Amino acid sequence: MDTGTHIVMGIALGGLAMADPVVAAHPATFAAVMTGTIIGSQIPDIDTVLKLRDNAVYIRHHRGITHSVPAVLTWPILLTGAISLIFPEANLLHLWLWTFLAVFLHVFVDIFNSYGTQALRPFSNHWVALGVINTFDPIIFGAHVIALMIWAFGAEPVWTMSILYIILLFYYISRFALQSAIKQAIRNTIPGTKEVFVAPTMRYFQWRIAADTDRHHYVGQAYGRSINIYDKFLKKPMPENALIRSAMKDKNLSAFVSFSPLYRWEINQYKDIYEVRLIDLRYRSNDYYPFVAVAHLDEDHNILNSYTGWIFSEDKLRKKLDFSHN
Numbered sequence: 001m002d003t004g005t006h007i008v009m010g011i012a013l014g015g016l017a018m019a020d021p022v023v024a025a026h027p028a029t030f031a032a033v034m035t036g037t038i039i040g041s042q043i044p045d046i047d048t049v050l051k052l053r054d055n056a057v058y059i060r061h062h063r064g065i066t067h068s069v070p071a072v073l074t075w076p077i078l079l080t081g082a083i084s085l086i087f088p089e090a091n092l093l094h095l096w097l098w099t100f101l102a103v104f105l106h107v108f109v110d111i112f113n114s115y116g117t118q119a120l121r122p123f124s125n126h127w128v129a130l131g132v133i134n135t136f137d138p139i140i141f142g143a144h145v146i147a148l149m150i151w152a153f154g155a156e157p158v159w160t161m162s163i164l165y166i167i168l169l170f171y172y173i174s175r176f177a178l179q180s181a182i183k184q185a186i187r188n189t190i191p192g193t194k195e196v197f198v199a200p201t202m203r204y205f206q207w208r209i210a211a212d213t214d215r216h217h218y219v220g221q222a223y224g225r226s227i228n229i230y231d232k233f234l235k236k237p238m239p240e241n242a243l244i245r246s247a248m249k250d251k252n253l254s255a256f257v258s259f260s261p262l263y264r265w266e267i268n269q270y271k272d273i274y275e276v277r278l279i280d281l282r283y284r285s286n287d288y289y290p291f292v293a294v295a296h297l298d299e300d301h302n303i304l305n306s307y308t309g310w311i312f313s314e315d316k317l318r319k320k321l322d323f324s325h326n
Contacts, residue, residue, distance in 0.1 A: 008144035010041030015157035032090035040102030068121035256293030
């Protein structure tokens, strides 16, 4: 989820913590717990700083180790120790418990995005992505904001947040039901479908879709069970040659492949420069595929420059390649 949603989730969890008699009866513990739930709801995304290094590192590691099983166990201990220095009178056990729930909730809700997390590390490096909730969901964010406003106007926080979570539980169930219906509609629309990707958008009924058959990639959009196919690409195996082998060793292309399960490739030549481009088919936007990896190589197959990330025009991509050197 996005930063704003994680923040309101942390505050809401702090309100729910008033159900804990120790938290409700002890102001210092409540203050510490509220601090812990807000920070704990954010701390797994500390790996966002990897963007300062480069996109390849960020793509490979964002929502990786900081969302792993060891991290979920370690973050609450570190935060409890730090917060106890500010609130020495707080009950450490209950501070740890609610901070742990905040960290766990962060990782748990991220699983429902199409980006997903490596939440099973170190047992598995597989990306767990259920793909039913957009990174920013206006209904989830708005419901939290309304609940927090109701609390601010004097409502009892435990009942307010409990009702909020019950409503959201049914909302999540409805998202799974709609996703399942869309997948079936895709299979009915595209005979021979082998693999289906369905990604949510900020609109409840509107979803991005991509599908594979033995011979083609299909890309389109679903509105409810109505399926619209916009692009159809013939599937071509990637060549086994020296150019491709050199390109795929580049950090940007290898990071892209580690993240993207559904993409097509292009090879173009501009005078004495070869361009190898990988295009993620999951994120079509305004007739453009903005998530790409591109490498330029010379005639001896040496990497001249490369880039991976979100680019919404060819002009911007050229500028990135001009200034992105290995």
